[in-house]
Amino acid sequence: MRVSQEEKSERSRTAILEAALRLFSKQGYRGTSIREIAAEAGLSTGNVYHHFPDKETLFTTLLGQYWEAIERPDFPFNKALAAGAFPFDLEALARAAEESVRTYRRHVILIYVDVVEFEGNHIRKFYTEMAGRFERFLNTRFPDGALKHELGEGFQPITASMLASRVFLQYFAVEILFGIPDQFGLDTATAMKEVSEILRHGMIHPPAPRKLEAEAR
Template identity: 60%
Template sequence: MIGTERAVPRKRLTQEERSERSRGIILRAALKLFSTVGYHGTTVRDIAEAAKVSTGNVYHQFPDKESIFRALLDEYFEQVASPEYPLNKALAAGAFPNDMAALARAARESVAKYRPYVALIYVDVVEFDGSHIRRFYSEMADRFGAFLAKHGPELKLQNLRDGVRPRTAMMVATRFFLQYFSVEVLFGVPNHFGQETEPALAEIVDILERGMLQRRP
């Protein structure tokens, strides 16, 4: 194939397309590095080498290393806010409060799919004292509130027992399952409750349902 590449250009990219493409390649390389050797352990030169571009090209796209890191967190927050994020899909389908096993499965899928981005959160907590992600977490309750304001009427929230506020209960369940599967997926410890995931989840779902739902007559 050597020598033919120049001869048969499939498609000429515009300047803007090339720039967008190289920005994407740089971000993918940076995500891999930041999420495995940390922020301070990664240099702009490392990123350029991994992306197979010049450092000049990196600096053409981003003013500095920190703005690459921020761009990756922004990508993640955008995904987490999207209706396509597995946890959001499950919530919109009524997994809370009426099928918490489905909520758990969606939490697992969310962590597995975005594993390197979840690692970036840890990197931010350690190396930036949480300063980039603080706003995201401090607005978390508001996002759940907005979600409930929009989807509440479809969710059969009347199944919650008196005194249980939907937002708190929804956060307890989702935060718990995300953490459970972070240990499984990111820490690499599959059965940290001392039993297989399915029976462990069945016990946990039973506790949450009894804690949150009306008693069936």
């Protein structure tokens, strides 16, 4: 079966992106050359330049892959959110955060590469628009502000959902990318259970009834 030129071209492009992802996530942006990417992909440098005009375009294309992935319904974290993990089953949300970071480990590393080598220029817009993405999801999942009745008085759904997401994703970024297990001095399952309880109920006991009555007087 003959492979069309279009299929060959797409295979080359995929091989280039995969090679660039391996190298950028391992040795950084400036530490990686087009020549190395071509060799890693088993192609000529001319082939690389045929698909991508420069190295930065390759880098931004890889970041774009991750931005697209985290918008999809099948992204592990999104699946957990859609299944009601927030705010009712935060432990499930933690597990989904772990799966998300493990699955896209090399792409997540590129975020840190961008911060160190580009001062966050490529990821700034993405994070600036994050609240809007959470708001759209919440409006779809909990129409008419239904979620607000499930949260403590005065708590905004966007703030609560973004906080839970950041806590879990950052925890697993440290564990998986930096190789630091048990960073809270507890095994991961225990730590995530405790963090989930803190997010649900807060870390400070509510004032005793007598104290409240005294303050009221």
